[in-house]
Amino acid sequence: MVIRILDHVARCSTYADGNTIFDLIAPLIKEGKDVTLSFEGIDAVPSSFINASVVRLAEIVPLSEIKSRLKVVNSTRQINELIRGRIAFLESAKPTP
Amino acid sequence: MGIIGADANLVVTLPENLNSGTIYPVLRLAIDEHGNTTCSAITFDFSRMLFIEPIPVVVLCNLIEYFVKLGIAPRFTGMNFSSAGVAYLDDAGFFARYLEAPLRKHAARRDTTLTLGLVENPRSWSYVNHDMIPWLAQRLNTTAIALGTVKVCFEEIFNNIADHSGVSAGWVFGQHFPQKKEVHLAVSDFGVGIKPNVAKVKPGVSDSDALRLAIREGFTSKSNVQNRGAGLAILMRYVAERNHGAVFIESGKGRLSAVFEGTGMKATARERTVWYPGTLIHVILKTDTLSTLYEDSEPEDFSW
Numbered sequence: 352m353v354i355r356i357l358d359h360v361a362r363c364s365t366y367a368d369g370n371t372i373f374d375l376i377a378p379l380i381k382e383g384k385d386v387t388l389s390f391e392g393i394d395a396v397p398s399s400f401i402n403a404s405v406v407r408l409a410e411i412v413p414l415s416e417i418k419s420r421l422k423v424v425n426s427t428r429q430i431n432e433l434i435r436g437r438i439a440f441l442e443s444a445k446p447t448p
Numbered sequence: 449m450g451i452i453g454a455d456a457n458l459v460v461t462l463p464e465n466l467n468s469g470t471i472y473p474v475l476r477l478a479i480d481e482h483g484n485t486t487c488s489a490i491t492f493d494f495s496r497m498l499f500i501e502p503i504p505v506v507v508l509c510n511l512i513e514y515f516v517k518l519g520i521a522p523r524f525t526g527m528n529f530s531s532a533g534v535a536y537l538d539d540a541g542f543f544a545r546y547l548e549a550p551l552r553k554h555a556a557r558r559d560t561t562l563t564l565g566l567v568e569n570p571r572s573w574s575y576v577n578h579d580m581i582p583w584l585a586q587r588l589n590t591t592a593i594a595l596g597t598v599k600v601c602f603e604e605i606f607n608n609i610a611d612h613s614g615v616s617a618g619w620v621f622g623q624h625f626p627q628k629k630e631v632h633l634a635v636s637d638f639g640v641g642i643k644p645n646v647a648k649v650k651p652g653v654s655d656s657d658a659l660r661l662a663i664r665e666g667f668t669s670k671s672n673v674q675n676r677g678a679g680l681a682i683l684m685r686y687v688a689e690r691n692h693g694a695v696f697i698e699s700g701k702g703r704l705s706a707v708f709e710g711t712g713m714k715a716t717a718r719e720r721t722v723w724y725p726g727t728l729i730h731v732i733l734k735t736d737t738l739s740t741l742y743e744d745s746e747p748e749d750f751s752w
Contacts, residue, residue, distance in 0.1 A: 362573055362577075364573040364603050364607075365573075365607060365610075366607075366611075394593045394596035394599075394745040395596030395597055395599055395600045395744065395745060396600065397600050397603040397604050397607060397679070397682075398604065398678035398679055398682050399603075399604075399607050399611075399679070402678065418752045422750070423750035424750065425747070426747070426748065426750050427596065427744065427745050427746060427747055427748055428743060428744045428745070428746055428748040429596055429597050429600065429744035429745060430750075431748050431750045432744075433682075434750070435752065437678065438752075440665060440666055440678075444666055
């Protein structure tokens with residue numbers, strides 16, 4: 352399923368904006384479905400938005416599941432680096448079993 | 449924040465050169481380290497002030513708002529039209545805001561300065577996207593899209609004010625210095641400051657250690673459920689590491705500077721004798737290396 356962010360929020364600035372997207376993605380990822388997140392029309396986003404929309408997915412599925420189920424399209428270098436960086440930080444902070 | 453005692457009218461004579469250092473004696477005179485004042489009336493005397501830098505403008509505005517919130521209407525005196533500092537404040541819209549009209553008939557915002565603004569939290573996105581970034585794009589002869597990363601830096605700052613400061617707004621001002629190839633931007637609030645938030649999870653922390661922790665990615669004061677401790681770390685990375693600019697944060701008795709040195713960012717925090725009521729963030733963007741940030745807004749295929 353493709354979710355075009357700007358179809359659901361007017362802007363990508365706050366945690367609340369990201370939370371709206373999380374509420375759309377989370378049930379699908381949890382059901383094991385693939386999700387394509389389109390950043391069409393968005394040039395850059397702050398960490399609050401990514402924390403709420405993407406990073407929080409780690410609270411419901413393993414990081415490996417996020418990486419295999421979530422595809423990001425129509426994005427920019429800033430958005431990509433932020434998503435990768437935030438997820439990589441979670442990976443590095445995760446205690447070794 | 450409050451009035452303790454009831455001294456007569458306090459007259460604050462602004463120094464000849466009001467800058468990031470000389471603003472502190474002004475603050476100390478008006479507010480103690482607990483955020484209280486002893487005066488029941490205050491007058492700001494501009495008669496000696498010849499020059500003012502952009503950063504103390506937001507501090508002065510916060511100070512005035514502090515008294516307004518206490519129900520004390522500050523008075524202004526000694527505004528000399530021949531003072532470059534007074535003219536600068538007049539052109540920035542300072543006197544128009546507080547005296548309901550500019551001092552000089554032809555006072556107008558200068559091309560090199562950003563509109564002086566008190567930005568309420570719900571309006572911060574609009575301010576950054578419709579005022580700050582278009583002004584910066586025009587000054588730097590580029591597009592708003594190319595400044596996406598710079599925009600994010602200020603969204604991070606305003607999100608921090610909304611999430612942690614306990615106040616509803618911050619003052620913003622800035623100036624482009626074409627010859628120095630720098631843009632100086634300042635955002636300040638007179639909220640709770642950084643230490644009280646950090647102390648919730650690190651009791652007894654000093655102001656400078658609180659600043660060190662606050663910029664560490666992943667450190668969170670857990671002020672609210674939304675915190676993941678990334679905003680200030682991202683601001684530092686984009687400005688100091690990528691742009692080779694600088695970020696200075698002043699809060700309580702702590703001062704943190706983040707600059708590019710050698711091959712990466714160097715952040716240094718220290719304890720001072722002076723005290724800042726709230727948080728002041730001073731960002732210096734280097735205009736000759738901003739193109740490194742322009743590339744961030746370019747389309748790129750994503751892969752994990």
